[in-house]
Amino acid sequence: MHLVWFRNDLRLVDNPALYHACASGEPVRAVVCLTPAQWAEHNESEARINLWSARLDWLETQLEQSGIELTRLELSRFSDCSAALSRLAEDVSAKALHFNYEYPLNERNRDRAVCESLNAQGVEALGYHGDVIVPPGSVVTGNGTPFKVFTPFSRAWMKQLLRLEHAPLPLPEGLSLASSERVTLPVPLGVRQSREQVYPVSDAGLLALLQRFIVEQEPDYQRLRDYPARHGTSGLSPALTIGALSARQCLAALKQACQDDSWQHSIWLNELVWREFYRHLLVSFPELSRYAPFRPEVAARIHWCHNEAHFDAWKAGETGFPIVDAAMKQLNATGWMHNRLRMIVASFLTKLLRIDWRKGEAWFMSRLMDGDFASNLGGWAWSASVGADAAPYFRIFNPQLQSEKFDPNGEFVAEWLPELRHLEPKERHKPGAGQRYGRPAPIIDYKAARKAALDDYNNS
Numbered sequence: 001m002h003l004v005w006f007r008n009d010l011r012l013v014d015n016p017a018l019y020h021a022c023a024s025g026e027p028v029r030a031v032v033c034l035t036p037a038q039w040a041e042h043n044e045s046e047a048r049i050n051l052w053s054a055r056l057d058w059l060e061t062q063l064e065q066s067g068i069e070l071t072r073l074e075l076s077r078f079s080d081c082s083a084a085l086s087r088l089a090e091d092v093s094a095k096a097l098h099f100n101y102e103y104p105l106n107e108r109n110r111d112r113a114v115c116e117s118l119n120a121q122g123v124e125a126l127g128y129h130g131d132v133i134v135p136p137g138s139v140v141t142g143n144g145t146p147f148k149v150f151t152p153f154s155r156a157w158m159k160q161l162l163r164l165e166h167a168p169l170p171l172p173e174g175l176s177l178a179s180s181e182r183v184t185l186p187v188p189l190g191v192r193q194s195r196e197q198v199y200p201v202s203d204a205g206l207l208a209l210l211q212r213f214i215v216e217q218e219p220d221y222q223r224l225r226d227y228p229a230r231h232g233t234s235g236l237s238p239a240l241t242i243g244a245l246s247a248r249q250c251l252a253a254l255k256q257a258c259q260d261d262s263w264q265h266s267i268w269l270n271e272l273v274w275r276e277f278y279r280h281l282l283v284s285f286p287e288l289s290r291y292a293p294f295r296p297e298v299a300a301r302i303h304w305c306h307n308e309a310h311f312d313a314w315k316a317g318e319t320g321f322p323i324v325d326a327a328m329k330q331l332n333a334t335g336w337m338h339n340r341l342r343m344i345v346a347s348f349l350t351k352l353l354r355i356d357w358r359k360g361e362a363w364f365m366s367r368l369m370d371g372d373f374a375s376n377l378g379g380w381a382w383s384a385s386v387g388a389d390a391a392p393y394f395r396i397f398n399p400q401l402q403s404e405k406f407d408p409n410g411e412f413v414a415e416w417l418p419e420l421r422h423l424e425p426k427e428r429h430k431p432g433a434g435q436r437y438g439r440p441a442p443i444i445d446y447k448a449a450r451k452a453a454l455d456d457y458n459n460s
């Protein structure tokens with residue numbers, strides 16, 4: 001018997017752990033560890049848990065019809081995985097356990113403990129790089145050291161990619177996909193519905209979403225990706241985060257749609273490379289998983305404010321800055337936020353309110369449907385100027401200008417703050433807009449807050 005341990009890799013296609021277990025020719029059993037008490041204790045996002053659970057149900061049905069049983073181990077803590085998997089391996093006389101690597105430090109420590117205890121009982125533990133296109137550790141500078149800056153990383157990443165076999169692995173032999181899947185294409189992410197109901201969980205639904213994006217939107221991605229009202233991005237992050245789709249499947253779809261080598265210059269692919277960069281960094285610099293700043297010299301000059309009223313206003317979307325508030329209301333209602341808005345609200349929290357980026361990071365993880373430790377940590381540390389290749393500290397987004405530039409007709413802000421529909425589009429961006437209709441007054445004065453942040457930083 002070979003075991004496959006599913007985690008954030010809930011897919012049948014391009015799943016190296018499942019593929020190699022099936023290729024062993026031995027009977028295969030799937031296993032998953034559930035730790036609901038710990039999810040609650042860590043305030044993990046309900047939207048993400050619901051999506052993960054729905055996809056797990058889908059996966060179980062698919063596995064069952066190919067004769068693979070899924071065992072659900074309900075545990076009180078993450079650290080109990082090792083003992084529970086050892087017991088299961090013994091019960092079913094497993095010869096091996098296959099799993100795809102996860103890169104945050106806690107997960108790597110957990111996996112190390114699992115491997116040690118299985119090996120001690122004579123069970124092989126086999127790990128694979130299924131969550132990235134190019135494995136961590138294989139993209140290094142000429143001196144063999146890890147890259148700390150994105151652009152040279154991305155060039156070296158591409159060179160490495162071209163040397164590697166990177167086509168997705170097929171469905172393992174002997175497995176089949178149910179043909180009766182109903183495909184309902186979801187509304188674009190971030191639209192007001194509760195997205196657990198509309199986000200696809202089946203392969204058919206997800207592949208249709210990927211294909212539609214690649215054919216209809218990817219060619220315009222560079223032009224539209226920064227406008228939250230335009231839905232110009234793929235909306236695939238929730239699927240990538242739980243591993244329902246792999247980054248290699250995304251790359252393969254992109255390559256297939258291009259007639260030539262133009263895929264190598266795709267701006268969309270570049271975003272997937274950011275995803276890889278943050279994963280590679282976690283492996284090269286494990287202390288990042290413990291929230292150590294990548295640039296301690298910058299972090300040492302920042303003094304965080306402990307203003308709970310400001311933090312609460314930010315969380316609730318009641319700061320009086322329309323673009324910030326609309327974005328936070330979108331997050332709270334749907335579990336998703338557009339990338340441009342993530343940068344704006346993170347800059348607002350960390351630079352203008354001067355609230356610790358780790359509080360924002362944790363709030364995002366408690367709300368996002370695509371909450372992903374590496375990307376979220378990277379995005380927050382970047383926004384606060386303490387991350388790798390981060391924005392310089394003096395780069396502080398002006399929420400009003402960002403709103404005028406990226407939501408020129410005020411459509412996005414009016415979608416989430418209906419009070420602003422009474423105003424002319426150009427009036428919707430100003431701090432304090434819509435007070436007559438019930439919107440709050442701005443909690444800070446932008447210019448004064450910006451000056452205070454820079455003065456404090458420069459005088460430290």
Ligand code: FAD
Binds near residue numbers: 368
């Ligand atoms: P697309 O534009 O279609 O991009 C395709 C894929 O590339 C995404 O699905 C995602 O997997 C990856 N990607 C895109 N941009 C980035 C990026 N800047 N960094 C890393 N990967 C990227 N992304 C998450 O998946 N989970 C998070 O928890 C997360 N938290 C973030 C927090 C902050 C403060 C910031 C600034 C960014 C964060 N991002 C996070 C990155 C990015 O905002 C989302 O990946 C993106 O908005 C998802 O939408 P999409 O699938 O339509 O992206």
